[in-house]
Amino acid sequence: xxGTSNLRKRYGAVHAVDGIDLDVRAGDVYGFLGANGSGKxxxxxxLLGLVLATEGEIELLGEPMPRAGRRVxxxxxxxxxxxxxxxxxxxxxxxxxxxxxxxxGDRRTRADRVSAVLEQVGLGAVxxxxxxAYSLGMRQRLGLAGALLRRPELLxxxxxxxxxxxxxxxxxRDLLLxxxxxxxxxxxxxxxxxxxxxxxTRVGVLDRGRLVLQDELAxxxxxxxxxxxxxxRPDLVHRVLGGRVLRVDGERxxxxxxxxxxxxxALVGAGxxxxxxxxxxxxxxxxxxxxxxxxxxxxxxxxxxxxxx
Ligand SMILES: Nc1ncnc2c1ncn2[C@@H]1O[C@H](COP(=O)(O)OP(=O)(O)OP(=O)(O)O)[C@@H](O)[C@H]1O
Numbered sequence: 285x286x287g288t289s290n291l292r293k294r295y296g297a298v299h300a301v302d303g304i305d306l307d308v309r310a311g312d313v314y315g316f317l318g319a320n321g322s323g324k325x326x327x328x329x330x331l332l333g334l335v336l337a338t339e340g341e342i343e344l345l346g347e348p349m350p351r352a353g354r355r356v357x358x359x360x361x362x363x364x365x366x367x368x369x370x371x372x373x374x375x376x377x378x379x380x381x382x383x384x385x386x387x388x389g390d391r392r393t394r395a396d397r398v399s400a401v402l403e404q405v406g407l408g409a410v411x412x413x414x415x416x417a418y419s420l421g422m423r424q425r426l427g428l429a430g431a432l433l434r435r436p437e438l439l440x441x442x443x444x445x446x447x448x449x450x451x452x453x454x455x456x457r458d459l460l461l462x463x464x465x466x467x468x469x470x471x472x473x474x475x476x477x478x479x480x481x482x483x484x485t486r487v488g489v490l491d492r493g494r495l496v497l498q499d500e501l502a503x504x505x506x507x508x509x510x511x512x513x514x515x516x517r518p519d520l521v522h523r524v525l526g527g528r529v530l531r532v533d534g535e536r537x538x539x540x541x542x543x544x545x546x547x548x549x550a551l552v553g554a555g556x557x558x559x560x561x562x563x564x565x566x567x568x569x570x571x572x573x574x575x576x577x578x579x580x581x582x583x584x585x586x587x588x589x590x591x592x593x
Pocket of ligand 1: 295298299318322325475
């Protein structure tokens, strides 16, 4: 759906995007993660033909960009930063104008199309209110409704939950998952690890213009081959399992071996109280921090800590 090869953008001496090879496949919810200033917006703008690359190739839906823009862009829905709307007009009228301005929107079916996307983003009941009375979350959803007018195969979203409250973030997340279930590939940029971890199937990490990581989320956070034992008596685990203990962190003991049932049987058989057992997996935060170590402190992991496994 998106492929880039050695994609670069320089602004004077600044290497905003420094030779990246993106690979976004059909059906992905792809999280494009990076700290502020790492080059996410510049990349998204290049993908959509809004900024010219200094060097490199871009393919969108198998066609070269920006050359094939006229053919490709009607099949792509995009939301970049805060979408602009006419505040004094209703959401419905804004979408009607947008639909009329773009190519390929049959006039006779326009009203139905607008109603359908308003329903889809949960604005059916407020579509006739002026946009200036909308909350930030509602405006963001209206922007998304605009991106959905042409039933895009690919959605490209730059920080779609920026500035939203937890409820708004939740709604956008559900909407994107639903769209993905019905066949839309989603590419979204974010600086929030937790957001990407909860939503995405594939992850790319940008660090000062370079793609330092790109893989399936399930692969990145695959079990490490160890078992995490929760116990009030870590000393007893040591006594029973000896050399198999890899680490102790308070009441959490990491034990070599990827068979929690076997570990449990050994411990309980020896009278060790076990209050929790699971396969150890790295959190996305740990994976990202390891890959982008030099500037890891700039990636916002705080929100991801609670979601870590
Ligand atoms: N038009 C421009 N002229 C000069 N420098 C620019 C321009 N646009 C971006 N940059 C620089 O390129 C780098 C990458 O910026 P970009 O906005 O793509 O990052 P980002 O990851 O999207 O950050 P944010 O999350 O803050 O939007 C930054 O150093 C920025 O200052």
